[in-house]
Amino acid sequence: MLQQTRVEAAIPYFEKFLQLFPTLRALAEAEENAVLAAWSGLGYYSRARNLHKAAKKLSVEGIPAAQDRDAFDQLRGLPGVGPYTAAAVASIALGLPHAVLDGNVMRVISRVAADPGEVSAPGTRRRFGELADQLLDRRRPGDFNQAMMELGATVCVPRSPACAECPVSRFCAGRAAGIERELPVKKRAAEVREVALELVVLQQAGEVFLVRRAETESRLAGFWELPEKRRMAGLAGAPQKSFTHQIVNDRFRVNVWHTRRRNTKTERIAEGRWVPLCALGDLPVTTITKKALQALGLDPPIPSRAVGV
DNA sequence: AAGTCGGGGAT
DNA sequence: ATCCCAGACTT
Numbered sequence: 001m002l003q004q005t006r007v008e009a010a011i012p013y014f015e016k017f018l019q020l021f022p023t024l025r026a027l028a029e030a031e032e033n034a035v036l037a038a039w040s041g042l043g044y045y046s047r048a049r050n051l052h053k054a055a056k057k058l059s060v061e062g063i064p065a066a067q068d069r070d071a072f073d074q075l076r077g078l079p080g081v082g083p084y085t086a087a088a089v090a091s092i093a094l095g096l097p098h099a100v101l102d103g104n105v106m107r108v109i110s111r112v113a114a115d116p117g118e119v120s121a122p123g124t125r126r127r128f129g130e131l132a133d134q135l136l137d138r139r140r141p142g143d144f145n146q147a148m149m150e151l152g153a154t155v156c157v158p159r160s161p162a163c164a165e166c167p168v169s170r171f172c173a174g175r176a177a178g179i180e181r182e183l184p185v186k187k188r189a190a191e192v193r194e195v196a197l198e199l200v201v202l203q204q205a206g207e208v209f210l211v212r213r214a215e216t217e218s219r220l221a222g223f224w225e226l227p228e229k230r231r232m233a234g235l236a237g238a239p240q241k242s243f244t245h246q247i248v249n250d251r252f253r254v255n256v257w258h259t260r261r262r263n264t265k266t267e268r269i270a271e272g273r274w275v276p277l278c279a280l281g282d283l284p285v286t287t288i289t290k291k292a293l294q295a296l297g298l299d300p301p302i303p304s305r306a307v308g309v
Numbered sequence: 310a311a312g313t314c315g316g317g318g319a320t
Numbered sequence: 321a322t323c324c325c326a327g328a329c330t331t
Contacts, residue, residue, distance in 0.1 A: 001326095002325095003327045004314090004315085004324090004326085004327055005316080005317090005325065005327095006317075006324090006325055009316075009318080009325090010326090041315095043314075043315030043317090044316085044328090045314080046313095046314065047327090047328085050328085079329095080327090080328065081328085082327055082328045083327085084327055084328085085327075100326075102325090103325060103326075104325085104326065105326085146326085153326080158320095158324065159320060160320085
């Protein structure tokens with residue numbers, strides 16, 4: 001649950017899981033649907049499937065013990081258990097000397113060592129991992145790892161680190177050099193370019209929906225969805241994300257935008273044509289895929305026309 | 310090495 | 321509006 005998810009967000013789900021699946025056997029014998037239902041709202045649902053598979057595997061092969069020479073490798077071999085999770089369980093649950101390297105620790109290490117390495121580069125990860133292993137308190141590896149992550153989450157935060165309250169600022173090379181805010185170095189994401197947008201009006205069972213499909217290089221490409229009510233209500237307001245709707249009198253249009261991710265730059269490149277507006281009704285706030293539309297018997301019709309560049 | 314998966318909080 | 325999160329897996 002803690003993979004890419006804040007502790008506070010995971011806690012209620014964790015407690016619900018212990019209620020629903022109090023033992024390894026209970027989880028292993030549960031239906032996958034029940035596991036996914038309990039996970040619903042947490043996101044990254046492959047984590048739930050992997051957790052379920054791991055429980056099944058562990059219930060057959062047994063749970064790794066601290067005495068096992070290959071305890072770390074056993075953990076690493078479970079579905080959904082990568083370098084971070086294997087090190088976290090090995091150190092916290094089994095007391096074994098494996099340093100964790102997550103987003104928080106990477107930030108702390110990069111600053112303490114004033115290391116300008118790009119964080120996604122394999123060489124940087126290896127270097128940070130080696131330093132974390134050197135720093136690790138081998139008598140209390142679990143506590144050390146949690147302390148490193150907590151330091152990153154509460155003091156050595158991304159935007160404005162609280163160096164005055166930091167227990168290790170005396171040893172921090174990044175702080176000494178005054179570059180703590182520049183670290184860690186991250187690669188800028190590639191530009192995402194929106195190339196077209198199709199828009200159709202879908203009439204079904206007396207209700208009228210506006211359905212759009214973004215033809216982009218992003219992950220929305222090819223998906224049909226219902227526009228959010230908030231965007232429709234925004235009318236001539238500020239743009240949101242990569243396209244907006246405008247409604248004036250009895251017509252509507254869609255504006256298409258260039259977007260860059262992680263670069264704070266949104267550049268307007270085209271405005272859609274004005275087309276007649278049907279009665280919109282009360283639009284649901286939801287996002288659905290083309291597949292889901294078909295399952296509901298709401299096959300999207302032929303697009304009325306493509307708008308944009 | 311790059312892309313994908315999500316919901317939510319902080320700034 | 322953007323960034324980031326106690327990452328892992330596939331391509």
